Each structure stands twice: as structure tokens, then as C-alpha cells.
Amino acid sequence: MKNFKRYTVTAALPYANGPKHIGHLAGAYIPSDVYVRYLRSAGKDVLFVCGSDEHGTAIPNQALKENTTSQAIIDKYHKLIYDCFKKLGIAFDIYHRTSEQIHHETSQEIFLTLYNKGLLTEEVSEQYYDDEANVFLADRYIVGTCPKCGNPNAYGDQCEKCGSTLSPRELINPKSTLTGKAPVLRETKHWYLPLQNYEGWLQEWILKEHADDWKANVYGQCKSWIDAGLQARAMTRDLDWGIKVPLPDAEGKVLYVWFDAPIGYVSATRAFFQEITSGKIKYAQPQREFKNAKADDWKTYWQDPETKLVHFIGKDNIVFHCIIFPIILKAHGEFILPDNVPANEFMNLEGDKMSTSRGWSIEMHEYIEDFPDKPDVLRYCLLANLPESKDSEFTWKDFQSRNNNELVAILGNFINRALVLTQKYFDNKVPARGTLQPVDEEVIRALKEHPRTIAASIEQYRFREATAGLMDLARLGNKYLAETEPWKVYKTDPARVGTILNIALQIAANLAIVGEVFLPFSAKKINAMLNLETKGWSDAGSDALLNPTHPLGAAALLFEKIEDDVIAKQLQKLHDKKKSMEPVTVDVAPLKPEVTFDDFSKLDIRVGKVLAAEKMEKSNKLLKLTIDTGVDKRTVLSGIAQHFSPEEMIGKQVTLIANLAPRKMMGIESQGMVLMAEDADGKLKLLQPSEAVFPGSVVS
RNA sequence: UGCACAUUGGCGUAGUUGGUAGCGCACAGGGCUCAUAACUCUGGGGUCGCAGGUUCGAAUCCUGCAUGUGCAACCA
Numbered sequence: 039m040k041n042f043k044r045y046t047v048t049a050a051l052p053y054a055n056g057p058k059h060i061g062h063l064a065g066a067y068i069p070s071d072v073y074v075r076y077l078r079s080a081g082k083d084v085l086f087v088c089g090s091d092e093h094g095t096a097i098p099n100q101a102l103k104e105n106t107t108s109q110a111i112i113d114k115y116h117k118l119i120y121d122c123f124k125k126l127g128i129a130f131d132i133y134h135r136t137s138e139q140i141h142h143e144t145s146q147e148i149f150l151t152l153y154n155k156g157l158l159t160e161e162v163s164e165q166y167y168d169d170e171a172n173v174f175l176a177d178r179y180i181v182g183t184c185p186k187c188g189n190p191n192a193y194g195d196q197c198e199k200c201g202s203t204l205s206p207r208e209l210i211n212p213k214s215t216l217t218g219k220a221p222v223l224r225e226t227k228h229w230y231l232p233l234q235n236y237e238g239w240l241q242e243w244i245l246k247e248h249a250d251d252w253k254a255n256v257y258g259q260c261k262s263w264i265d266a267g268l269q270a271r272a273m274t275r276d277l278d279w280g281i282k283v284p285l286p287d288a289e290g291k292v293l294y295v296w297f298d299a300p301i302g303y304v305s306a307t308r309a310f311f312q313e314i315t316s317g318k319i320k321y322a323q324p325q326r327e328f329k330n331a332k333a334d335d336w337k338t339y340w341q342d343p344e345t346k347l348v349h350f351i352g353k354d355n356i357v358f359h360c361i362i363f364p365i366i367l368k369a370h371g372e373f374i375l376p377d378n379v380p381a382n383e384f385m386n387l388e389g390d391k392m393s394t395s396r397g398w399s400i401e402m403h404e405y406i407e408d409f410p411d412k413p414d415v416l417r418y419c420l421l422a423n424l425p426e427s428k429d430s431e432f433t434w435k436d437f438q439s440r441n442n443n444e445l446v447a448i449l450g451n452f453i454n455r456a457l458v459l460t461q462k463y464f465d466n467k468v469p470a471r472g473t474l475q476p477v478d479e480e481v482i483r484a485l486k487e488h489p490r491t492i493a494a495s496i497e498q499y500r501f502r503e504a505t506a507g508l509m510d511l512a513r514l515g516n517k518y519l520a521e522t523e524p525w526k527v528y529k530t531d532p533a534r535v536g537t538i539l540n541i542a543l544q545i546a547a548n549l550a551i552v553g554e555v556f557l558p559f560s561a562k563k564i565n566a567m568l569n570l571e572t573k574g575w576s577d578a579g580s581d582a583l584l585n586p587t588h589p590l591g592a593a594a595l596l597f598e599k600i601e602d603d604v605i606a607k608q609l610q611k612l613h614d615k616k617k618s619m620e621p622v623t624v625d626v627a628p629l630k631p632e633v634t635f636d637d638f639s640k641l642d643i644r645v646g647k648v649l650a651a652e653k654m655e656k657s658n659k660l661l662k663l664t665i666d667t668g669v670d671k672r673t674v675l676s677g678i679a680q681h682f683s684p685e686e687m688i689g690k691q692v693t694l695i696a697n698l699a700p701r702k703m704m705g706i707e708s709q710g711m712v713l714m715a716e717d718a719d720g721k722l723k724l725l726q727p728s729e730a731v732f733p734g735s736v737v738s
Numbered sequence: 739u740g741c742a743c744a745u746u747g748g749c750g751u752a753g754u755u756g757g758u759a760g761c762g763c764a765c766a767g768g769g770c771u772c773a774u775a776a777c778u779c780u781g782g783g784g785u786c787g788c789a790g791g792u793u794c795g796a797a798u799c800c801u802g803c804a805u806g807u808g809c810a811a812c813c814a
Contacts, residue, residue: 053814094814165812176812193811205811228812250754255743259809262741272812295814353743353808383743384807391807422762423751428744429807436750439763447776455773462772503752506762513778520770520778528772599774 042346042377044083046339047074048303049128050351051091051136054115055100059399060432061392063126064385064420065352069501071128072421073348075555076496078326079575085339086325087306088123089134090116093280094295095176108279112137122402126413127558132313132322134306136298141305145298146284148370149273153285157369158229159270166194166206166221168214174276175206175214175221182209226276228291229283233268236365240264243375244360253499255427256381259356271362273297300363303349304373307336341372349379356381380499383425387432388612397619398612400432408608414557415441415597421505421556434605434612441600449512450596453549453564455519456542457593459535463528468543469536470586478541481518482581485545488514489552489578496555508552515545540586543568547583551575560596567591642697643713643737644668645727651684654704662706663687667696668734675708681722693725693737 049070052058070086077084092112101108112135120133134141152158166175180194185208194206206212214221244252244260252260273294274283280292306321313322315333328335339345349359359379367373386392392399405416419440423430460466474482488511495504519542524535546564551573553561565572568584569591577583649671650664659677661684674694678687693713700707714722727735 051814055814091814095812096814174812178811178813255808258742260742262809266741266810275812294812296812299814355814356742357809358814386807427752431750433750436763442774442776443763446774451773451776455777457773459772498754506752509762516773516777517779519772523770523772525772526770595774597774599776 040346040377043342043344044339044346045074045077045085046303046307046345046347047077047084047086048347048349049086049088049130050349050355051089051299051302052119053094053096054090054092054112054119054135055096056115056394057401057403058119058122059392059394059401060405060416060420061385061387061399062352063402063416064424064430064432065382066350067123067126067128068417068420069380069382069424069499070348070350072501072504072555073350073496073499075129075558076493076575079551079555080493081574081576084326085307085310086129086131087134087303087310088128088130089132089302089306089321090119090136091295091299091302092116092135092137093292093298095275095277095279098277098279109137118403122406125406125410126402126417129323129325129558131324132306132310134302134309134321136302136305138305138309138321140309140312141298141302142281144305144308145281145293145301148301148304148366149293149297150284151370152231152366153229155369155371157231158273159232160227160229161270161272162225162227164223165226165276166212166214167224168216168219168221170217170219171214173216174224174226175216177206179215180206180209180212180221181215182206182212185210227287228272228274229285230270231273231297231362231365231369232270233362233365234270236368237264237268239368240268240361240365243364248378252378253380253427255353255383256356256360256379259353260360263357263361268361296358296362297366300358300366304336304340307339311335341374343374345374346377347374349376351379351381353381353383378499383427383429385420385423385425385430385432388434388609389431395619397616400608400612412441414560415445415600417557418445418505421501424502426500426502434608438600438602438605441597444509445597446599448509448516449549449553449560452512452515452519453546453567453596454593456515456539456546457567457590459519459524460539460543460590461593463524463532463535464539466590468584468586468588468590469540471540472533472537474537477518477521478537481514481541481545484514485511485548485581486579489548489575492552493575505556508549508556511545511549511552515542515549518542518545540584541581543584543590544581547573548578548580551578551583563594563596567593639738640697641695643693644696645691645731645733645735645737646694646696647733648687648690648692651687653679653684654706660703661687663692663712665692665694665710665712666733667694667710668732669696672709673706674710674712675703675706676712678712678714678722682724690724691726691730691733693727 047070050066052062074084074086090112097108097111101111104111116135123133166180168175177194181191183190184192192209194209212221241264245264248257274291275294276290277292278290280295281298283291283293310322311331311333313319314324314328315331351359364375367375387398387400390398419437422440423432488507492504492507495507522538524538528535547568547570550561550564550568550570553564554572567590569589573583644667646665646667648663649666652662654660654662659679660675661679663674663676665672665674695711698711700709713725715725
């Protein structure tokens with residue numbers, strides 16, 4: 039494997055149209071953060087960039103939905119998302135924004151370079167235009183009747199009923215989903231990147247060079263794209279929100295969001311060096327010292343072949359990061375290419391796909407609100423369940439058991455045991471070590487081995503395995519104490535106990551070093567308890583991190599148990615949220631055949647008043663109502679017993695059909711029918727005049 | 739519909755070139771009591787989605803089928 043001088047690590051730019059959930063964390067942000075923390079701890083030259091993706095059609099759409107401006111949307115969600123990352127310990131060197139000037143310039147420069155090299159093609163085509171909303175319509179925003187199966191709700195790109203792929207022009211009776219109007223065809227010009235010209239190169243670069251080191255899901259996805267044959271893809275759009283196409287004849291055109299978004303990594307890097315060299319810090323938060331940095335240093339991180347570029351993303355982004363963006367970089371000519379793109383699969387939640395819009399999700403800010411002092415618990419739980427090779431599952435029960443059985447019982451407990459014993463027997467000072475016994479030598483050997491295997495896992499992007507390694511190290515400590523039983527030995531041989539606790543404390547100090555990568559907040563606490571400065575990975579595995587007589591800090595609990603009711607509450611909250619998000623109009627019954635006015639006027643619909651109500655015996659559905667219809671008082675049976683009690687019906691005004699032929703039910707004749715509206719959830723609601731009217735009032 | 743990835747004990751999963759299937763949780767029993775009834779040891783439990791094939795030998799390679807997810811659409 040090639041040895042690199044430095045690393046540029048990116049995490050997918052979150053799209054700033056809404057909050058992000060823990061599935062996003064598991065996909066890209068937690069693994070990238072662990073990777074970077076490890077590299078930093080190992081003293082590597084690494085830069086970790088991310089930022090908000092703030093262009094594309096979905097932003098103005100979200101603005102419409104929230105009744106505000108696009109700018110307000112991106113401001114709101116940029117802040118929300120970044121705050122969450124910070125509180126969860128995701129340690130970017132810079133978290134930038136694609137709406138910044140420097141990003142617009144960088145994207146335009148790269149676009150112009152491709153243009154000037156003659157690598158973009160220009161094409162005029164006819165596209166549907168909504169002349170009420172004054173926008174060109176993306177295929178998705180057009181619905182109409184499917185020419186193949188007659189489904190009236192087929193999208194401009196595909197009919198979901200018969201599965202056939204369509205183009206908007208094929209739809210019968212196309213309509214804009216924005217205004218409901220029929221769209222018109224209009225000519226528009228766009229600039230395309232002919233991806234097919236790079237097929238040969240991609241075959242060489244991905245299919246040959248990365249056959250072994252890219253993950254199966256990533257490699258397979260790329261192979262399927264390349265084998266299917268690539269096509270020219272438009273790199274511009276008709277939209278007024280985004281980066282202006284830097285050409286004279288491109289009024290009203292912006293760069294395609296997938297053209298500019300990955301360039302965001304580059305502009306963030308540029309902004310980073312600009313900010314730290316000028317001292318005008320706006321977004322940069324350097325997580326280590328950047329000595330003698332120059333504004334131009336961004337180039338080293340993006341153009342020097344000795345830099346290793348790694349993109350962390352979710353599986354939905356594979357094609358953009360492995361095919362399209364690399365083609366842009368390659369076409370430009372001066373950039374390095376990603377060495378790896380360790381894309382994760384998706385994380386499900388309690389047996390179902392996570393979805394913010396369906397309300398089936400745990401948003402980052404929701405977690406932080408409910409568990410403000412537990413960022414590491416979430417980090418650990420996600421790390422232990424990362425969807426590295428297939429979709430995985432987050433459940434609150436698992437969250438609880440990971441916390442109680444692993445963080446509390448194994449890691450927290452070991453640290454606590456080592457410290458409490460030292461307090462008790464050695465006045466809270468690190469005891470000196472005597473002659474080592476085989477059991478000591480064995481544990482020291484194992485201690486040295488752990489950081490090595492953990493590092494190897496991380497370098498292969500196997501973060502789940504690496505996390506298990508951390509917990510194994512804590513297990514090693516517990517096992518050592520159980521085997522040596524210092525609390526027993528102390529009665530006969532206090533010096534021997536000194537040796538044991540010295541070694542146990544060295545293990546604790548190692549847990550702080552290794553833990554910093556996975557659980558930074560807890561690692562900090564361990565260091566405070568040990569009264570130790572943060573140490574780097576080069577010290578990991580050492581059995582001499584604490585010197586004899588070194589005074590320890592105060593012992594405190596590292597993690598606390600999570601009780602059942604906390605978990606039950608979260609589950610309830612999740613289900614409630616889903617319910618509140620359910621669309622109002624579900625399964626609306628189709629229209630019945632037309633009737634004439636004469637048909638309608640045959641019905642005698644009038645308002646009556648319930649005088650008496652009682653349950654029908656042996657029926658769980660029927661209520662027997664006595665209704666004042668104005669002309670008479672009559673008995674009506676109504677199948678509403680599961681929705682209304684007899685008591686609450688008495689005195690109510692109801693709408694009834696008074697001339698419906700009488701019908702016998704359960705031995706009693708019903709002389710009319712009370713009208714009800716059935717809600718989406720099957721619940722019945724009374725149909726009443728908005729204000730009380732005289733019984734017998736006719737409805738027409 | 740096409741392509742890609744996945745399918746392993748009750749649950750969550752590992753299995754890197756084919757060689758008697760590992761781990762965590764849960765479960766049962768033992769040890770210990772320094773520790774947040776935590777720790778530690780031992781044990782039971784899997785014909786590796788289904789059906790074929792290649793091989794001395796297949797969870798692993800090939801074919802077909804089923805199920806799930808993603809992509810394919812100007813959805814970020």
C-alpha cells in the first residue's frame with residue numbers, strides 16, 4: 039500500500055433543507071470522525087472538511103413550504119446541523135457553506151476550465167415549462183396519465199404503477215405539480231459533461247486499480263454504471279437559486295447542484311487556509327496546529343499526489359463521488375482523485391426505514407435535547423451498529439443495552455474499579471510496580487497488541503470492529519482484576535497489590551488514548567480522573583504512561599444506567615411523531631358515478647335532534663336512537679356504538695335521511711339513517727350544522 | 739423492469755485467496771464481592787434464504803428462484 043504524506047478527508051455535505059438524523063451520522067459523519075481522530079492522534083497531517091450543501095431545487099421548494107425565503111432556509115438549517123455536529127464531537131477543521139462567495143468562484147473557475155478546454159457540449163432541447171410559476175419543470179414535478187398502463191398519477195420520469203421508464207413528453211395530459219396547470223414546451227440550452235468519453239479511463243482506474251481496496255457495495259455500484267454505458271449529463275439547470283453559469287449567454291441558468299456540491303470540499307479547503315492565514319476566522323476550527331500555513335496550501339491537499347483523499351458518504355451518493363466528481367477532477371487535470379470512498383449502507387430504525395418526512399427518525403437535535411450529556415452513548419451505539427456491509431438497525435432497546443451492558447458495566451466499571459481500589463489502598467497515588475508474574479506479563483503483552491489491531495481495523499475502514507476492540511481492551515482490564523483479586527491479596531501482600539493496580543491504571547490510561555478516537559467526551563473524563571494530559575497514539579500500548587506516586591484526580595462515574603422508562607418514552611415519542619406526520623388525505627375514496635339533480639332531490643335530508651339513545655342488546659355496533667325529525671319522533675338504528683356512547687348522543691343534532699325505506703335490524707325497525715363522516719383512521723364524526731337549527735330543517 | 743449489495747443460532751452480527759461456523763446481547767450453571775447487582779469463568783443453542791451445479795471438500799465459486807435495500811428519473 040502506498041504511503042501518503044497527508045490526508046484530505048471529506049464527509050458528505052449535508053443538504054440544508056431540513057434537519058439530519060442519526061442515520062446520516064452512521065452513514066458518513068461518525069466513521070469519518072473516528073478515522074480523522076485516529077489519524078490526528080497518530081500525528082498525521084490531516085484536514086477534515088465538510089459544510090452545508092445549499093443549492094438545488096429542493097431549497098426553494100422547502101422555502102415555499104415553510105413560507106419563507108431560500109436564504110432563510112439555508113441559514114436556519116446550516117446552523118442547526120452544525121450545532122449538532124459540534125455537540126456530538128464531530129471535529130471538522132472547517133464546516134463551510136456552498137452559498138459563500140469563495141465557493142461560487144471556485145465552482146465557476148472549474149466550470150470555465152472545463153468549458154475552455156472544450157470538454158463540455160452545448161445542447162438545446164425542448165422542456166416543459168410552467169408559465170404560471172415561471173419555472174422549467176424537473177421530470178419529477180410533472181404528473182400525467184401513463185401511456186402504457188393508464189395510471190393517471192404517473193411521474194414525468196417513471197410510472198410507479200407499471201414501473202416503466204417514461205419521459206415527460208410521453209405523458210397524456212401532463213400537469214405541473216406546482217400549480218396544477220398544463221405545462222408548455224419551451225426551448226432551453228444546457229451544457230453537458232459527456233461522461234461516456236471517460237469510460238475507458240474509469241475502467242482502468244476503478245475496475246482495475248481499485249478492484250481490491252474498495253468496498254464491495256461501492257465497487258459493484260460503479261461497475262454496474264460503467265458496464266451499462268455512461269451518457270452525457272447536463273451540468274446546468276434553469277433555476278434562479280444557485281451558482282450562475284459563468285458564460286455570457288447563460289441568463290437564468292445555474293450550475294447543477296451535483297456539479298457544485300462536491301466542489302464544496304475544495305472551496306472549504308480554500309476558505310480554511312484563507313481564514314487561518316489571514317486570521318479572519320469565520321468557519322475554520324483547526325483541530326491541530328497548521329504550522330507555516332500559506333493561503334495557497336489548499337492546493338497541497340487537493341493537487342499533490344502524495345495526499346490521500348478519502349470521501350465518506352452514504353450509499354445513495356456513490357455514483358456522484360465515484361464517477362461524476364472524479365470525472366470533473368480528471369477533466370480539469372490538476373486534481374488528485376479519491377483513494378477510497380468507503381460508503382456505508384443505511385441504518386434502519388425499529389424495523390423500518392428512517393425518513394424525516396414520514397416522521398420515522400431520530401433527528402440529531404432531538405437526541406441532543408433529550409440526552410444532552412450523552413453524546414458518547416450515541417456515538418458508541420452507532421459505531422457498534424454501523425451499516426458497513428449491509429443495512430443495519432437502530433433500536434432503543436439496543437441503545438439501552440449497549441449503554442448499560444457495555445459502556446456502564448464494562449468500560450465505566452473498569453475505570454471506576456481501578457480508581458476506587460487505588461484510592462482505598464494507596465491514597466489515590468499510582469503505586470510502584472514490583473516483580474512481574476506471568477499473569478502480569480501476559481496482560482501487558484495483550485495491552486500492547488490492542489492498539490495495533492484497532493489501528494489496523496481503522497485503516498481498513500472497519501470501524502465496527504475497531505470499536506469492539508476498544509471494549510475488548512476494557513474487558514481485558516476487568517478480567518485482569520478478576521484473576522488477580524487485589525482486594526483479597528491486600529490482606530497478605532500489599533506490595534503485590536501495588537503491582538496489580540499500577541498495571542490496571544496503565545490499562546485505564548490506554549483506554550483514554552484509544553477512547554479519544556471513539557468517545558472523545560469520555561476520554562477527556564478519564565484523563566481528568568487520571569490527572570493526565572491527552573496522549574497520542576504513539577503512546578498507545580505502553581505500560582508506562584503513569585509514573586509511581588503520580589497523584590490521581592477524583593473518581594467519577596463515566597456513564598450512568600438508562601432505565602426502562604426512558605426508553606419507553608422515546609419509543610412513544612417516535613410513534614407519536616410518525617402519527618402526527620401522517621398525511622391528512624389518505625386513501626380518498628374514488629368518485630361515484632354522476633347523478634342528476636332529480637336523483638338528488640328525491641332524498642329527504644334534514645336535521646334532527648336525538649331525544650334518547652340506548653345500546654342495542656347483543657350488538658356491539660348498534661345504538662338505538664329516538665330522533666325528533668320535526669314531523670315526527672322516530673326510532674333510528676345507527677352503527678356507531680364503537681364511536682359514541684348513548685349518553686353523549688342525547689341532545690345532539692344530527693343529519694339524517696328521513697325518507698329511506700325502513701329496515702329491520704336485530705328485530706327492530708330503523709326508520710332513517712344518520713349521516714357520518716369517516717376519518718382516515720376509521721373514526722366516525724357526526725355531521726352537524728355549524729350552529730344549532732330547528733329540528734326538521736331541510737338540508738339541500 | 740434492469741443493475742448492484744444483502745439474506746448466518748431468539749435478537750444484533752463477523753467470517754479477507756473454498757478446508758471441521760466465530761462474537762456481543764439474551765438464557766443456564768460456577769467463582770468473586772473492589773465496582774453503577776456491575777465483573778469473571780463454563781455451558782446449551784446454527785443442516786449459514788430456497789433449489790440445483792462445480793469440487794476430495796462450499797457460508798465462501800457458478801446458475802436459477804424468493805425476500806429486503808439502494809441506484810437507474812433533471813429527487814441532493
